[in-house]
Amino acid sequence: MAEIQPVRGWRYNPALLTQIDDVVSPLFDVVSVRQREALYQQPLNSIHLSVPRPEGGLPPHAAAARRLAEWQAAGVLRQDELPGIYVYYQYFRLPGSRRERCRKGFMCHIRAYGWEEGVVLRHENTLPAAVNDRAELLAELQFQTSATHGLYRDEAFALERLMDEAIQDPLCRTEEDYQGARDVLAVIQDAPTIRRFQAVLAARQVILADGHHRYEGSLAYRQARELAAGPGGSTGREPWNYHLMYLTNAASDDLRILPTHRLLLELPASLPDAELLARLAPYFTVQPQAEAQDLPEIIAGKRWAFGLYLPGGAAYKLRLRPEVHADLAWDTTAEVKDLDLTVLHYFAFEKALQLGGAEAQRSGPALAYVRGLAECLQRVDRGEARAAFLTNEVTMAQVEAVCHSGAVMPAKSTFFYPKTLAGLLFSSLENDFSVFDQVFHEPQPLA
Known part of the structure; x- marks a missing residue:
């Protein structure tokens, strides 16, 4: 199914690898404003290319293009002589655990398949403005x-x-x-070994874990290039037909998904806590708990169970009344309806608290998404949020079931951990395929 190809990667000059921590950058939406500002102060940090800002009178994308040209001319970034599969390991510990895990994966080019082809599968929706921004940056x-x-x-x-x-x-x-996390990068440039990677992926679908906007940006850019080329004007082998992806094995125990909790930011100011609980009661059993810190453990592994934290330290366990689940009226698949987060968004936010349907919740100002328990409790205590709803993590089996059903999950359902870094590897869309690349265009089956 999935066609992958090796990459003639662009990487930072070996002289800069001793300060690699100063040039790599996290995904834009997982760090604070203060952390992002610190990255922008590093003159060679990859954030200037991946999430550029206006600079020197130029708009963001043009500023990034000028900087890229300068870095290439000065040798800050250099292209590897041979194409390869880039192995990427991340060593990490889960919060509260002393065990070191290792998520194993590799970076390569994958053909930019449209969703309708059923090769690359998505589990969340995207925002058109963000997709357009990624496509325009790619074009620039x-x-x-x-x-x-x-x-x-x-x-x-x-x-x-x-x-x-x-x-x-x-x-x-x-x-x-x-x-x-500790991040380690290596490369495989041996042709027979690369063919083994191709053969394994050729028999499989790929689920997109992170980067839906960037992937759709590649799709949009490919479609624009095909339209410009006209009928018969492209071969399907041009670099713009491919997308840079980090691939990991969903069967591994070291592929982890962490929960993303919900903060309720807006409710009528006159709504007392007792009324909020009363509105939830027709749908959930509501049980007071002594300690908010214990809520994650109390709900762990329990179907349709949530923690609720209110101002003043009041903590509750919520669990959906099983008989009401049949009333879940969203037009989606059974796999999505079964999710904890679908239950929370429908029965708590739409029915009990009248925040509107799925799209209104997604685009409205009432909800915020927070990963850490401590931050949830602190923001409620500081009066920045009206309540915190604590959730269990989504399982990999649930992600796969939803993807294969053809549906998408509620917003911010998954937080794959750890997140990958930008700046370890770049790839070009220029027509620079070498003769060596052509060896890999027809993957062979595993022996």
Whole structure:
């Protein structure tokens, strides 16, 4: 199913690898404004390409293009001589755990498949303005500045041994990134080995974990290039037909999804806590709890169970009354209706609190999305939020079930951890395929 190709990667000059932590950057939406500002102060940081700002009288995308040209001319960024599969390992610990885990994956080009082709599957919707921004940046730079994250399932773990061998000879490594992970990059440039990677992916679909806007930006840019080329004007092998992706095995225990909690920011000022609880009671059993800190443990593993935290330290366990689930009236699949977050958004936010339907909740000002328990409690205590609704994490099995059903999840359903870094690898959309690349256009089956 999925066609992948090796990349003639662009990377930071080896002289800069001793300060790799100063040039890599996190995904834009997972760090605070203060953290982003600190990144912009680093003159060679990859954020100037991936999320550019106006500079020197130029709009953001033009400023990024000028900076990219300067970096390439000065040798800040250099292109590898041979194409390869770039192995990317992230060593990390989950909050509260001393066990070090390792998420194993690799970066490559994947053909930019439209959703209707059923090869790359999505689990969330996108915002058109954000997709257009990514497509316009791609058109301006002719450069892919950060890999999206895709998942394939291989219960045989056919590629892990090959990646384990490659990672013994790393190209670079971070000391500790912003989320406490250690990132290690290596490359495989052996043609027979690359064909094995291609053969494994050729039999599989890919679920997009992170980067829906960037992936759709690649689709939009490809479509624009095809339209400009006209009928018969492209071969399907031009670099703009491909997208830079980081692929990990969904069968691995070290692929982790963390919960994203909901903060209720707006309610009528006159609505007392007792009335809020009364509105929830027809849909949920409401049980007071002694300690808010215990809520995640109390609801862990329980279907349709949530924690509720109110001003003054009041904590409650909510659990949907099973008999009301049949009343869930959203026009979606059974797999989506079964999700905890669908239950929360429909029965708590739409029915009990009258925040409107799914789109109104997604685009309106009433809800915020927070990953840490401590931040949830603090924002309620400071009066920045009216209430915090604590959730369990979505499982990988649920993500796969929803994707294969053809539906999407509620907004901010998944937080795959750790997040990938931008700046370890870039790829070009210029027509620079070498003769060596052509070797890989017809993947062979595994022996």
